[in-house]
Amino acid sequence: MAAERTLAMATCTAPVNIAVIKYWGKRDTDLILPINSSLSVTLHQDQLRTTTTAAASRDFTEDRLWLNGKEADVGHPRVQACLREVRRLARKRRGGGEDAAVLSLSYKIHIASENNFPTAAGLASSAAGYACLVSALARLYGLEEELSEVARRGSGSACRSMFGGFVQWQRGERPDGTDSLALQVAPETHWPELRVLILVVSGEKKPVGSTAGMQTSVETSPLLKHRAEVVVPERLAQMMQHIQERDFEGFGQLAMRDSNQFHATCLDTFPPIFYLTDVSRHIIALAHRYNAHHGHTKVAYTFDAGPNAV
Amino acid sequence: MAAERTLAMATCTAPVNIAVIKYWGKRDTDLILPINSSLSVTLHQDQLRTTTTAAASRDFTEDRLWLNGKEADVGHPRVQACLREVRRLARKRRGGGEDAAVLSLSYKIHIASENNFPTAAGLASSAAGYACLVSALARLYGLEEELSEVARRGSGSACRSMFGGFVQWQRGERPDGTDSLALQVAPETHWPELRVLILVVSGEKKPVGSTAGMQTSVETSPLLKHRAEVVVPERLAQMMQHIQERDFEGFGQLAMRDSNQFHATCLDTFPPIFYLTDVSRHIIALAHRYNAHHGHTKVAYTFDAGPNAV
Numbered sequence: 001m002a003a004e005r006t007l008a009m010a011t012c013t014a015p016v017n018i019a020v021i022k023y024w025g026k027r028d029t030d031l032i033l034p035i036n037s038s039l040s041v042t043l044h045q046d047q048l049r050t051t052t053t054a055a056a057s058r059d060f061t062e063d064r065l066w067l068n069g070k071e072a073d074v075g076h077p078r079v080q081a082c083l084r085e086v087r088r089l090a091r092k093r094r095g096g097g098e099d100a101a102v103l104s105l106s107y108k109i110h111i112a113s114e115n116n117f118p119t120a121a122g123l124a125s126s127a128a129g130y131a132c133l134v135s136a137l138a139r140l141y142g143l144e145e146e147l148s149e150v151a152r153r154g155s156g157s158a159c160r161s162m163f164g165g166f167v168q169w170q171r172g173e174r175p176d177g178t179d180s181l182a183l184q185v186a187p188e189t190h191w192p193e194l195r196v197l198i199l200v201v202s203g204e205k206k207p208v209g210s211t212a213g214m215q216t217s218v219e220t221s222p223l224l225k226h227r228a229e230v231v232v233p234e235r236l237a238q239m240m241q242h243i244q245e246r247d248f249e250g251f252g253q254l255a256m257r258d259s260n261q262f263h264a265t266c267l268d269t270f271p272p273i274f275y276l277t278d279v280s281r282h283i284i285a286l287a288h289r290y291n292a293h294h295g296h297t298k299v300a301y302t303f304d305a306g307p308n309a310v
Numbered sequence: 311m312a313a314e315r316t317l318a319m320a321t322c323t324a325p326v327n328i329a330v331i332k333y334w335g336k337r338d339t340d341l342i343l344p345i346n347s348s349l350s351v352t353l354h355q356d357q358l359r360t361t362t363t364a365a366a367s368r369d370f371t372e373d374r375l376w377l378n379g380k381e382a383d384v385g386h387p388r389v390q391a392c393l394r395e396v397r398r399l400a401r402k403r404r405g406g407g408e409d410a411a412v413l414s415l416s417y418k419i420h421i422a423s424e425n426n427f428p429t430a431a432g433l434a435s436s437a438a439g440y441a442c443l444v445s446a447l448a449r450l451y452g453l454e455e456e457l458s459e460v461a462r463r464g465s466g467s468a469c470r471s472m473f474g475g476f477v478q479w480q481r482g483e484r485p486d487g488t489d490s491l492a493l494q495v496a497p498e499t500h501w502p503e504l505r506v507l508i509l510v511v512s513g514e515k516k517p518v519g520s521t522a523g524m525q526t527s528v529e530t531s532p533l534l535k536h537r538a539e540v541v542v543p544e545r546l547a548q549m550m551q552h553i554q555e556r557d558f559e560g561f562g563q564l565a566m567r568d569s570n571q572f573h574a575t576c577l578d579t580f581p582p583i584f585y586l587t588d589v590s591r592h593i594i595a596l597a598h599r600y601n602a603h604h605g606h607t608k609v610a611y612t613f614d615a616g617p618n619a620v
Contacts, residue, residue, distance in 0.1 A: 220567075223574055226536040253580075257530075260582045264533055264574040270563075271598045272570045278588045288581045 009055040010139035014132035020255040022262040031177040036228040050128040052113040054136040060108035081153040090141040118203035130154025131161035148182035201307040217269040224265040252300030259302040319365040320449035324442035326434040330565040332572035341487040346538040360438040362423040364446040370418035391463040400451040428513035440464025441471035458492035474498040511617040527579040534575040562610030569612040
C-alpha cells in the first residue's frame with residue numbers, strides 16, 4: 001500500500017502575450033466568451049513572467065492566495081472558477097474514485113504568485129497570472145491535457161498564454177464556450193527575427209480595469225459592435241497570412257491599425273476610457289516618423305489597456 | 311444717368327458654430343459635400359466672431375486678401391470658389407447686362423478678415439471666416455438670397471454659421487451638391503437657458519488640419535464609414551428631438567457621445583490623429599465627475615478638431 005501523500009507542491013512559470021488583433025468585449029461575462037477572435041504573440045519568459053507555486057496539504061485548514069507577497073482574496077470568483085474547473089477535470093480523469101497514491105482533491109490549497117513586472121498596468125499581467133495558476137494547479141493534480149479553456153475562465157487572454165509563438169483565441173460559437181479555445185498558429189521558432197521591445201510609460205495601475213472597461217464598451221459603443229462583427233474577421237485572416245509569410249510590412253501596419261482601433265472603441269465608450277497618455281502619443285508619432293524616414297515599416301507599436309508601448 | 315460707382319465697401323461679422331453632431335469626412339472634396347449630416351449651435355457674436363471687410367474699386371489692380379493683418383494668398387482655391395460663386399450669382403441676378411448704377415463685377419477686390427480668437431486651433435475659425443467672407447461679398451454685390459451653399463464651398467461647416475440658433479447641415483443626395491444646405495432647426499430664442507463655455511487649452515495651430523485629417527480618415531478608418539452610414543442618421547433624429555424638447559439630459563449626453571465618437575474615428579485613422587491632450591482628458595473626467603456628483607447632466611462637453619473644450 002502506497003504511503004498517503006500529505007503534501008504536494010508544483011511550481012510553474014508563464015509568459016505574457018501581446019495581442020496584435022485585440023480582444024475587447026465579452027458576449028458572456030460568466031464563461032468569459034469574447035465578442036471577437038483575437039491573435040497574439042507570446043513573449044519570451046526571460047524578461048516578463050509570472051511564477052506560481054501551488055501546494056496542497058492535509059494540514060492546511062483553508063485555501064489561501066498570495067499575490068506578489070501580499071495575501072489576496074482566494075474567494076475571487078475567477079480564482080474559484082479555475083480551482084473548480086481543474087479539480088473537476090482531475091476528478092473526471094480519476095474516474096470518480098479516491099486513490100491514496102494520488103493527491104486528495106479534498107486538501108486545501110495554498111497558492112503564491114509573483115510577477116517580475118508591474119501588475120495591472122496594461123502589460124497582460126492577468127493573462128500570465130491565470131495561465132500560470134492553471135498550469136501550476138494542473139501539474140499539482142497530474143493533469144496533462146490542454147487547459148486553455150480553464151485559463152480562459154480566469155482571464156480571457158490568459159488562454160493565449162498557454163502557448164508559445166503566435167496564438168489565436170477563437171471566438172467560438174457554442175453558448176457553453178467549449179469551442180472558445182486558444183490554438184497555436186505558428187511556433188516561436190517561426191519568425192526568429194521578430195523582436196519585441198516594451199516601453200514602460202507608467203507602472204501605475206490603470207484607471208479603469210479591463211473587465212469593467214470592456215463591459216461598458218460592449219454596452220455603450222456602437223463602433224465596438226461594428227468592429228467585432230465586421231472589421232475583426234477580415235483583419236484576422238489578413239494577420240494570419242502576414243504571419244505565415246513573415247511579412248513585417250503587413251504585420252506591423254495591421255498591428256498598429258488594430259491597436260488604434262481598440263483605443264478608438266475605448267474613446268467611443270461612455271463615459272470614455274483613455275488608456276493612452278501624451279507620452280504614449282509621442283511614442284506613436286515617433287514610430288510613424290521613423291518608418292516614414294526609412295520608407296517602410298521597420299517598427300510597429302501596439303498598446304494594451306494601458307499607456308505602455310509594446 | 312447715375313454716377314459710376316468707383317469704390318464700394320461692405321463689412322460683416324459672422325459667428326462661430328459648434329457642432330453637437332459632428333461633421334468629419336467629405337464624399338466630394340471639390341464641392342465639399344459631407345459623408346453625413348451634422349448639427350450645430352451657433353454662438354453669440356459677443357465674444358467670438360470674425361469681422362470681414364470687402365472692398366471693390368476701379369483703382370485696384372489685383373485681388374488681395376489680409377487675414378488677421380497679414381497678407382494671405384487670395385489665389386487659395388477655396389477663396390476663389392467663394393469669389394467665383396458670389397460673382398456668378400450676382401451676374402445671374404443682373405440678367406447678364408452691366409449697369410453703371412451697380413458695382414461692376416470686373417473690379418478687383420480687397421478683403422480684410424480678422425478673428426478675435428485663435429485661428430486654426432479647432433475653434434471653428436474657418437467656419438466663421440468663410441461665412442463672413444461670403445456675407446461681406448454678398449452685401450458688396452447687393453445679393454440677398456440664402457448663401458449657405460456658397461459658404462460651404464469655402465469650408466464645409468461655414469454653411470452652418472450663416473444662421474443663428476440650432477442649425478442642421480443636410481448631407482444631401484445630389485452629386486452637384488445643390489441639396490447640401492444649412493437649415494435653421496430652431497432660432498436662438500428657442501433655448502435661452504443654454505450657456506456655452508469655452509475652455510482654451512491651447513491657442514496653437516492644430517498639428518493636422520481638418521481638411522487633410524478628414525480626408526485621411528475617409529480613406530483609412532473603417533469605423534468612420536460605419537459612423538456616417540449607420541450611427542449619425544439615428545443620432546441626428548434623436549438630437550433634433552432633444553433640442554425641440556429642450557431636454558438637456560438627452561442633448562448633453564448625446565453631444566458628449568458624439569464628440570467622443572468623432573475623436574475615436576480620428577484615432578482609427580492611419581496614421582492616427584490626436585486632437586485631445588491630457589488636459590482635454592482631465593476636462594472630460596471633470597465633467598463626468600461633476601454630473602455624477604449631481605446625479606444628472608448639468609454640464610456637457612464637445613471638442614472640435616483641437617484640444618479646446620466647449
